[in-house]
Amino acid sequence: DKPAEVFYIGADVAEGIRGGDFSVAQVLNGSREQVAVWRGHIYPDAFADVLFHLGSLYNDATIAVELNNHGILTANRLAKDLGYPEVWLDRVYDKITDRETIRLGFTQTVQTRPLIINKLRADVRDGTITIRDRETLNEMQHFVVTEAGRMEAQDGSHDDHVMSLAIANHINEGEWTPITNKDSYYAEVD
Numbered sequence: 001d002k003p004a005e006v007f008y009i010g011a012d013v014a015e016g017i018r019g020g021d022f023s024v025a026q027v028l029n030g031s032r033e034q035v036a037v038w039r040g041h042i043y044p045d046a047f048a049d050v051l052f053h054l055g056s057l058y059n060d061a062t063i064a065v066e067l068n069n070h071g072i073l074t075a076n077r078l079a080k081d082l083g084y085p086e087v088w089l090d091r092v093y094d095k096i097t098d099r100e101t102i103r104l105g106f107t108q109t110v111q112t113r114p115l116i117i118n119k120l121r122a123d124v125r126d127g128t129i130t131i132r133d134r135e136t137l138n139e140m141q142h143f144v145v146t147e148a149g150r151m152e153a154q155d156g157s158h159d160d161h162v163m164s165l166a167i168a169n170h171i172n173e174g175e176w177t178p179i180t181n182k183d184s185y186y187a188e189v190d
Contacts, residue, residue, distance in 0.1 A: 006030045006175060007061035010106075010167030011051055012160045013071040016043035023047045024160040026136070026168045027058055030175030032123065033130040039160065044070040048077035052084050064088035064171045065105040066163065075105035088171055106167050116166040117143075117151045123169060136161040 008028050014021035018041050027036035038054055051074070055061045063086060065075040079087040090103045106112075123129040124140075131137055142157035153159035 005059060006173075007035070007055075007058035008168050008172045009051065009055055009058070009061045009063040010164040010169070010171065011047070011063060011065045011071070011074065012164040012167070013044050013047055013066060013069070013074045014041070014160065015070055016041055016046070021158055022160045023050075024164040025051060025054055025063075026161070026164040027054065027061065028129075028165075028168045028172055030172070031130075032128055032169065032172055034132050034136070034165070037133045037136060037161070039135070044073045045077050048074045048082060051078055052082045055084060055086065060084075060086050062086045062088055062171060062173075064090075064167050066108050066167060067103065067105040068108050071105055079104050106171070108163075114151060116170040117162075120162075120166040120169050129169060131165070133161070136165055 006029070009025050011025045012023065014023045016023065020041065022039045023042050025038040026034060029035050036054070036058070038050060042050065051063055051065070055063045063078065063084065065071045065078065065087070067075060075087060078084045087104050088106060090105060090107050091100055092103055092107055093100050120129070124131070139153065139158060139161040142154045143151070143159055143162050144154050145151050
């Protein structure tokens with residue numbers, strides 16, 4: 001509805017096998033309101049097409065594809081083959097080479113997973129994120145911290161909605177508010 005409105009999409013990619021995990025895309029606006037959710041059993045390369053159209057529908061939303069496992073194919077196809085303009089770039093520091101590299105998508109590691117989950121938990125607790133999807137809320141109720149300290153879905157449950165929402169929330173940079181052009185901004189010219 002608003003041409004200047006910004007959107008952020010977090011994508012959790014699955015293998016695309018019926019009965020397995022779902023590929024899920026969560027769309028948040030700049031106010032951290034959940035405005036859309038897409039989920040399905042789809043091959044990783046075909047999921048790139050879904051993300052391309054979903055992102056285009058939402059003002060060329062910034063899309064962060066989780067890179068673990070099948071997500072590498074999805075992110076590469078989205079950016080390189082389809083030429084999507086706003087694919088999230090992750091900055092990764094390599095301690096061995098003492099260099100920072102840039103990768104397409106979001107790299108989930110033992111460091112980044114707790115970071116994005118704890119940020120999501122804080123935003124839910126503080127009421128700074130609005131979640132409207134029943135399946136997302138259901139998954140959140142079955143997402144636990146195990147005795148070993150891992151953050152994951154309980155046995156028999158999925159975490160695809162939670163992870164894609166956590167990624168979208170993590171990359172969300174807020175709203176862009178255009179300024180009103182005023183005559184006082186310009187100097188008088190003789």
